[in-house]
Amino acid sequence: MNEVRWGILGTGNIARTFANDFRHAKTGTLKAVASRNKDNADSFANDHDIELAMVDYYSLINSQEVDVVYIATPHSTHYELARAAILSGKAVLCEKPFTLNEAQAKELFELAEAHQVFMMEAMWTRFIPALEQAIEWIEEGEIGELLGIQASFNFKGPTDPEHRLLNPELGGGALLDVGIYPIFLAQLFLGRPDFVQNQVVIGDTDVDLFEQIMLGWESGQLASLEASILSPAPNRATLTGTQGYIEFGPEWYKSKSVRLIKAxxxxxxxxxxxxxxxxxxxxxxxxxxxxxxxxxxxxHSWQNTLNQLSTMDEIRQDMGVIYPEDGTSLDQDELDHHHHEHHHHKH
Structure with missing residues (x-):
């Protein structure tokens, strides 16, 4: 497969950014886009010089013109569309969060293995040069032993309760949308934590709006993370070690600069x-x-994605944020118990 042909499912903001940046990729062709709305599909195809505009996600998934699908639809649809793509033999790049919970992701990865289909969560931050540089510095021992990680991702989100970010039916909340980035950063370097604590503000629609998360590892590392859809912030990230620290520029998850400061x-x-x-x-x-x-x-392996979702499941269980798709994977007794604890603040 020397010329990889891509199709995009969804025409929202993230799909638009992806299509804009696709032009700068050295390889691959952007061949098709699908939306449930014909006008959206047509105008998106027009804006990005895409040959095929389709009005149904499944016609793109089953198209012979496409080798890989990029899923950029609301969180709650990821599982179903990714599953259809695997069964159709298409490779999948699925926007984060890959699925709503770890159980769904496990199932998809097993299916992908059975059908010998490539799959990856679209954790774009993993591949930006600034992060690659930080990984290199840490591997070379430039900051000694990594001990601490601080990272945040906050922005002023929507106020309309029907918006996907505030709607539990659509996998709303700060954690899955933006909290996933700081969690990804911490676990990229330190793996699955041994201790998870959080403080959270829950909104009127029963999704999390603002949280601070503390992760701890038996081996002596800590991560202090923050996510919010209530207010903007500089969104910095710092990796601290025994011999120095690494600091990303503002909006660290897409920063084009990184600094290494020695002891x-x-x-x-x-x-x-x-x-x-x-x-x-x-x-x-x-x-x-x-x-x-x-x-x-x-x-960015399947295990990386499972580790992330597993930590997020644990945090949501603690917060009492449940989605219809969770079924029994988040234990109800646990949730009832947690609802009475002190760290539930209503916004």
């Missing part, structure tokens, strides 16, 4: 210059994996 205050800064927001790097990763015949990316 003796000597400093190195690297700036990266590229077009767009940085989604092209995950596109290149998927294309590389497909050309090499891999089922998963070694850089």
């Amino acid at each position: 003796d205050n000597s400093e190195r800064a690297v700036e990266f210059d590229y077009e767009g927001e940085g989604y092209q790097f995950e596109v290149e990763e998927v294309n590389r994996c497909l050309i090499e015949g891999l089922l998963q990316s070694p850089n």
Whole structure:
């Protein structure tokens, strides 16, 4: 497969950013887009020079013109669309959160394995040059032993209770939308935590709006994370070690700069210059994996996604934030118990 042909499911903001950045990818062709609304599909195709505009997600999934689908629809639809894509033999790049819970993701990965289909969660931040640089510095021992991680992702979200971010039916809440990034960063370096604590503000629609999460590891590391859909913030991230620390520029998850500050205050800064927001790097990763015949990316593996969802399941269970799709995977007794604890603040 030397020319990878892509199809996009969904025409929202994230799909738009992805399509804009796709032009900067060195490989691959953006071939098709699907929306449930014909006008949306047509205008999106027009804006991004996409040959095929389809009015039904399944016609794109079953199209012979496409090798890989990028799923950019609301959280609650990811599982069903990804499942259909696997059964149709299409590779899948699925927007985060990959699914609503770990149980759903496990099922999809087993299915992908059985059908020998490539799958990856679209954790674009993993592939941006600033993060690759930080990983390199840490692997080279530049900051000694990594001990602490601080990261936040806050923005001023919608106020309409029907909006997907506030709607439990659509997998709403701050955690799955933006909290996932700081959790990803912490677990990228330290793996699944041994201790999970959080403080949360729950809104009128029963989804989480603002939280601070503390993760701890038996081996002596801590992560202090924050997410919010109530207010904007500089959204910084810092990785601290015994010999120094690494600091990302503002909006760390798409930052084009990163600094290394040593214990003796000597400093190195690297700036990266590229077009767009940085989604092209995950596109290149998927294309590389497909050309090499891999089922998963070694850089953002199925296990990475399962670890993330497992931590988020635990946090949601503690918060009492439940989605219709959770079924019995989040234990009801636990939830009833947690509803009476002190860290539930109503907004």
